[in-house]
Amino acid sequence: MTLAAGLRAPAEAIRRARVAGHLGEFLQGRLGPDGPLALVTLPCPGLGAEAIRAPGPLALDQPGAQMLTLPALCDLLASGGAAPDGRFRLTLDLPPGGGAGASTAARVALLHAAGVTDPATVARACLASEGASDPLMFDRPERLLWASREGRVLAELPPLPPMELVGGFFGPARRTDPADLAFPDISDLLEGWGAADLAGVARRASLSAARCLQLRGPAEDPTAALAHGLGALGWAIGHTGPARALIFPPGAVPRGAAGALRAAGFSRITRFRIGGA
Numbered sequence: 001m002t003l004a005a006g007l008r009a010p011a012e013a014i015r016r017a018r019v020a021g022h023l024g025e026f027l028q029g030r031l032g033p034d035g036p037l038a039l040v041t042l043p044c045p046g047l048g049a050e051a052i053r054a055p056g057p058l059a060l061d062q063p064g065a066q067m068l069t070l071p072a073l074c075d076l077l078a079s080g081g082a083a084p085d086g087r088f089r090l091t092l093d094l095p096p097g098g099g100a101g102a103s104t105a106a107r108v109a110l111l112h113a114a115g116v117t118d119p120a121t122v123a124r125a126c127l128a129s130e131g132a133s134d135p136l137m138f139d140r141p142e143r144l145l146w147a148s149r150e151g152r153v154l155a156e157l158p159p160l161p162p163m164e165l166v167g168g169f170f171g172p173a174r175r176t177d178p179a180d181l182a183f184p185d186i187s188d189l190l191e192g193w194g195a196a197d198l199a200g201v202a203r204r205a206s207l208s209a210a211r212c213l214q215l216r217g218p219a220e221d222p223t224a225a226l227a228h229g230l231g232a233l234g235w236a237i238g239h240t241g242p243a244r245a246l247i248f249p250p251g252a253v254p255r256g257a258a259g260a261l262r263a264a265g266f267s268r269i270t271r272f273r274i275g276g277a
Contacts, residue, residue: 014053017109018049019050021044021047023047023099023236024167025039025040026205027040027189027204031185035185038154040146041144042274046270047093048109050092051112054086055086057085060073060088067092067106076111077110080121097175098241098243099169099239099242104130105136132148132176145190157194161198161275166270167270170223170265180240182215182216183212198233198275202235208236208239209223210224212237226261226264229260231252233248234247244266
């Protein structure tokens with residue numbers, strides 16, 4: 001039976017799962033000079049990965065980016081305790097290597113479609129598969145301080161204040177290297193994070209982004225200047241990829257913001273709201 005035929009199986013036999021990605025991180029860095037690499041993700045509901053599973057022998061159709069080989073899928077399912085069978089179709093509307101969580105979102109979607117939904121189990125399987133992960137297997141990933149190279153929650157955080165963001169991708173794709181720990185210290189930026197208002201969150205995100213760019217590049221990134229010119233409260237980046245976002249109060253994104261980003265060389269402009277209880 002072909003994959004297309006498998007996806008025409010009775011509806012009750014087909015499982016679908018969609019997992020949202022992110023648009024970089026509010027914070028990412030070391031907790032002390034020798035501490036773990038930790039992050040607070042910036043969720044982006046409009047970008048994500050979708051997996052569909054139909055009955056049949058193990059197969060994987062990836063009409064867009066090729067995220068996993070068939071042996072890698074087999075290993076992922078085994079790590080999650082799922083049977084190594086099923087005809088899977090994986091699609092993404094976020095760019096691989098974009099700092100938007102494509103690798104983790106794809107794996108979480110595949111596991112969810114295979115019936116594996118326990119966040120801790122999914123986190124362990126993703127870490128075993130990719131060597132680093134984002135916390136996209138949790139319902140509120142932005143409310144976690146996450147050790148990305150260890151696949152574990154370091155602390156739970158309060159809800160973010162309501163905010164509106166406009167962003168996109170600047171520069172070439174960069175795949176995450178799980179062995180890369182060359183990040184600045186962000187311990188001071190976490191002090192008072194839970195009590196911070198939107199201006200405080202935006203200020204800390206901007207400092208984390210600036211420190212990362214100073215240490216890791218790229219040089220002459222235009223995001224800070226765009227934030228200043230458009231009156232944003234702050235800005236955030238993908239600390240290992242080209243995702244970028246400007247942070248505004250709800251309803252305060254000025255006209256022409258998307259055009260300004262596009263003129264500066266940004267691609268795939270997106271606008272969305274997050275935060276609140």
